[in-house]
Amino acid sequence: MNANQDISSSKIRSLDYLEQLESEAIHIFREVAGQFERPSLLFSGGKDSITLVHLALKAFRPGKFPFPLVHIDTGHNFKEALDFRDELVEQIGEKLIVRKVADTIKKKHLTEPKGKFASRNALQTYTLLDTIEEFNFDCCIGGARRDEEKARAKERIFSIRDEFGQWNPKLQRPELWNIYNGKINKGENVRVFPISNWTELDVWNYIRKEKIQLPSIYFSHEREVIEHEGQLIAVSEFIQIESTDKVTKKKVRYRTVGDMTCTAAVESTAATLEEVVTEIIATKTSERGETRIDDKVSEAAMEDRKKNGYF
Amino acid sequence: MDILRFITAGSVDDGKSTLIGRLLYDSKSIMIDQLEAIEKQTKNKEEGEIDLALLTDGLRAEREQGITIDVAYKYFTTPKRKFIIADAPGHIQYTRNMITGASNANLAIILIDARNGVIEQTRRHSIIASLLGIKHIVVAINKMDLVNYSQNIYNNIVIDYAEVAKTLELQNVTYIPISALNGDNIVEKSKNLLWYEGECLLSFLESVEVQSDIDLHHARFPVQYVIRPQTDDLHDYRGYAGKIISGIYKKGDSIIIQPTGIETIISKIEIGGVEVAEAFAPQSVVLHLEDDIDISRGDLIVKKDEQLQVSQEFEVLLCWMDTKPLQIGSKYFLQHNSKNVRSVIKNIEYKLDVNTLTKEFNFEKIGLNDVIKATIKTASPLAFDSYKCLQANGGAILIDETSLVTVGACMIQ
Numbered sequence: 001m002n003a004n005q006d007i008s009s010s011k012i013r014s015l016d017y018l019e020q021l022e023s024e025a026i027h028i029f030r031e032v033a034g035q036f037e038r039p040s041l042l043f044s045g046g047k048d049s050i051t052l053v054h055l056a057l058k059a060f061r062p063g064k065f066p067f068p069l070v071h072i073d074t075g076h077n078f079k080e081a082l083d084f085r086d087e088l089v090e091q092i093g094e095k096l097i098v099r100k101v102a103d104t105i106k107k108k109h110l111t112e113p114k115g116k117f118a119s120r121n122a123l124q125t126y127t128l129l130d131t132i133e134e135f136n137f138d139c140c141i142g143g144a145r146r147d148e149e150k151a152r153a154k155e156r157i158f159s160i161r162d163e164f165g166q167w168n169p170k171l172q173r174p175e176l177w178n179i180y181n182g183k184i185n186k187g188e189n190v191r192v193f194p195i196s197n198w199t200e201l202d203v204w205n206y207i208r209k210e211k212i213q214l215p216s217i218y219f220s221h222e223r224e225v226i227e228h229e230g231q232l233i234a235v236s237e238f239i240q241i242e243s244t245d246k247v248t249k250k251k252v253r254y255r256t257v258g259d260m261t262c263t264a265a266v267e268s269t270a271a272t273l274e275e276v277v278t279e280i281i282a283t284k285t286s287e288r289g290e291t292r293i294d295d296k297v298s299e300a301a302m303e304d305r306k307k308n309g310y311f
Numbered sequence: 312m313d314i315l316r317f318i319t320a321g322s323v324d325d326g327k328s329t330l331i332g333r334l335l336y337d338s339k340s341i342m343i344d345q346l347e348a349i350e351k352q353t354k355n356k357e358e359g360e361i362d363l364a365l366l367t368d369g370l371r372a373e374r375e376q377g378i379t380i381d382v383a384y385k386y387f388t389t390p391k392r393k394f395i396i397a398d399a400p401g402h403i404q405y406t407r408n409m410i411t412g413a414s415n416a417n418l419a420i421i422l423i424d425a426r427n428g429v430i431e432q433t434r435r436h437s438i439i440a441s442l443l444g445i446k447h448i449v450v451a452i453n454k455m456d457l458v459n460y461s462q463n464i465y466n467n468i469v470i471d472y473a474e475v476a477k478t479l480e481l482q483n484v485t486y487i488p489i490s491a492l493n494g495d496n497i498v499e500k501s502k503n504l505l506w507y508e509g510e511c512l513l514s515f516l517e518s519v520e521v522q523s524d525i526d527l528h529h530a531r532f533p534v535q536y537v538i539r540p541q542t543d544d545l546h547d548y549r550g551y552a553g554k555i556i557s558g559i560y561k562k563g564d565s566i567i568i569q570p571t572g573i574e575t576i577i578s579k580i581e582i583g584g585v586e587v588a589e590a591f592a593p594q595s596v597v598l599h600l601e602d603d604i605d606i607s608r609g610d611l612i613v614k615k616d617e618q619l620q621v622s623q624e625f626e627v628l629l630c631w632m633d634t635k636p637l638q639i640g641s642k643y644f645l646q647h648n649s650k651n652v653r654s655v656i657k658n659i660e661y662k663l664d665v666n667t668l669t670k671e672f673n674f675e676k677i678g679l680n681d682v683i684k685a686t687i688k689t690a691s692p693l694a695f696d697s698y699k700c701l702q703a704n705g706g707a708i709l710i711d712e713t714s715l716v717t718v719g720a721c722m723i724q
Contacts, residue, residue, distance in 0.1 A: 026595035030535040058583035176414040
């Protein structure tokens with residue numbers, strides 16, 4: 001029987017949108033494996049990087065990942081996310097490299113940020129660049145999506161960074177068809193974003209479809225929070241509580257998982273994936289707008305950080 | 312639910328950004344905080360109207376200059392489809408960016424300002440769409456509100472554009488009169504355009520059939536990576552990982568490895584670790600073969616008895632994408648799917664005027680955004696199809712040997 005006869009039969013051979021996105025991401029993972037000598041996967045413990053790990057399993061099993069997971073640890077993590085990270089790594093049997101921002105601060109005499117929500121978010125860049133240098137990584141896979149933010153909407157799937165880790169939005173390589181040019185000169189490295197074309201809802205729908213496990217803080221739980229400019233911030237040792245702050249106990253969940261200093265919670269009773277997805281569909285605020293304190297600073301906040309070497 | 316990838320071609324003046332903003336806004340894909348952010352930036356607000364164009368320009372330089380420089384990708388979903396918009400700049404100095412955006416598009420929206428009709432830019436965008444082989448064209452005749460929703464004006468533009476479409480052999484051309492600013496015929500049929508009998512833009516985008524754009528007749532599988540666990544229990548496991556770019560593969564199929572020409576049989580197909588009887592484009596799979604043969608990244612697995620070209624010399628239509636001019640006789644890396652070979656541009660037949668389609672046989676140099684017909688010779692044989700017949704196996708990029716930047720897009724003839 002040849003292909004033509006098959007097509008005339010009633011068999012449906014088409015992929016739905018999640019299958020298409022999955023296949024595209026797996027293709028990108030395998031391009032990394034085929035093109036780079038020392039790649040790495042940046043793993044934050046959030047849902048996007050957990051999705052990346054799931055996709056990498058599909059791309060490379062029964063083989064090992066051709067890269068280690070790398071966690072740039074700010075020291076301001078949610079404990080649940082760290083525990084989850086360690087369990088996941090043990091379960092899949094892959095290598096994890098952790099480098100701590102606190103060590104970079106000490107070694108390089110960096111200035112700790114001050115203020116109410118003193119975030120080490122910007123300092124992560126130093127640790128990241130040092131780690132790239134330490135292991136000579138020529139490629140770092142990341143979970144950024146283009147729907148997150150306007151500057152990211154312009155970034156290529158294979159995004160070249162210069163010796164200083166900088167992104168130059170005006171000198172991006174044209175990226176045609178599904179052909180990715182990962183050739184680089186010494187000192188440069190490539191950031192690769194396999195889920196560039198996924199939206200937040202696509203990720204959630206995929207997690208639901210594939211029954212991917214997530215840290216518990218993505219689901220409703222009780223937590224002590226303060227309210228700041230309309231956002232709920234978890235009480236922790238990393239933020240300064242002032243006498244004017246009102247600490248309350250609320251049922252919350254996290255829509256993104258970043259540092260405790262710059263990630264806000266949303267009030268929610270959604271305890272299952274089904275319920276979380278339903279809430280995300282109904283939401284009227286963007287993921288970054290609702291949950292990230294750091295992006296509100298300036299219109300070009302992300303563009304500036306990326307130019308400096310940020311993920 | 313599937314995905315439609317489309318490109319919007321036009322300049323800011325044609326209302327391109329407003330159109331995208333309108334699609335996102337009316338399909339409720341814009342969130343409150345994003346609206347607040349653009350409301351803050353909207354200058355000279357009239358009657359509380361916000362500037363929808365501000366939703367699309369992502370870089371500081373673009374906002375400052377009020378132009379689109381690079382391709383931005385935007386996403387929205389309706390209950391029927393997920394949409395990926397490649398929002399590309401329209402000016403001639405950004406032709407390479409438009410080509411980049413067009414390379415993955417199922418459909419192109421060509422915007423025409425109803426007051427100006429078919430202009431040079433319309434022809435250029437249509438020529439690029441035809442070069443890249445975009446299968447569906449929507450001609451959106453915009454700013455109908457500024458011509459009193461005149462059916463006559465619309466009809467005349469349709470007649471003019473039909474000529475362009477005929478010359479370029481464009482298929483599946485659909486005309487829709489719209490006003491992006493007012494939302495006429497965007498997500499709902501407009502009461503101002505009752506004489507128009509077709510669908511509104513969004514309904515058309517939701518229903519246009521694109522599944523048949525994927526070629527399921529010619530089976531092509533470029534090997535990306537070889538999976539060899541080399542553990543005790545999987546000692547003999549050897550899987551060829553890649554994405555089927557076209558066609559269907561089944562267990563038991565006789566296949567040929569190109570360009571070596573070695574024949575063997577598919578012994579197993581896996582998707583995400585699960586064995587399947589068959590797989591089709593565009594699935595990412597792992598193929599296992601009956602014989603132990605030397606296959607590596609860049610090899611192409613095709614079904615036996617299929618015709619494709621295997622050659623070291625071929626003609627291409629080439630868009631030059633670098634500020635450094637092209638040098639005849641210079642060597643470049645050529646990347647064709649997962650294969651990377653050294654190549655040289657041997658000969659240039661003509662330069663194509665992308666505004667008029669005129670072939671220029673006398674030219675001084677080939678610079679940024681020029682499109683040429685050239686002959687390329689590669690250091691080792693390449694297994695390819697002509698871009699026209701099988702896009703997925705007929706496109707390649709050229710990479711500068713020292714800067715390593717992507718400098719050219721080739722459509723193999």
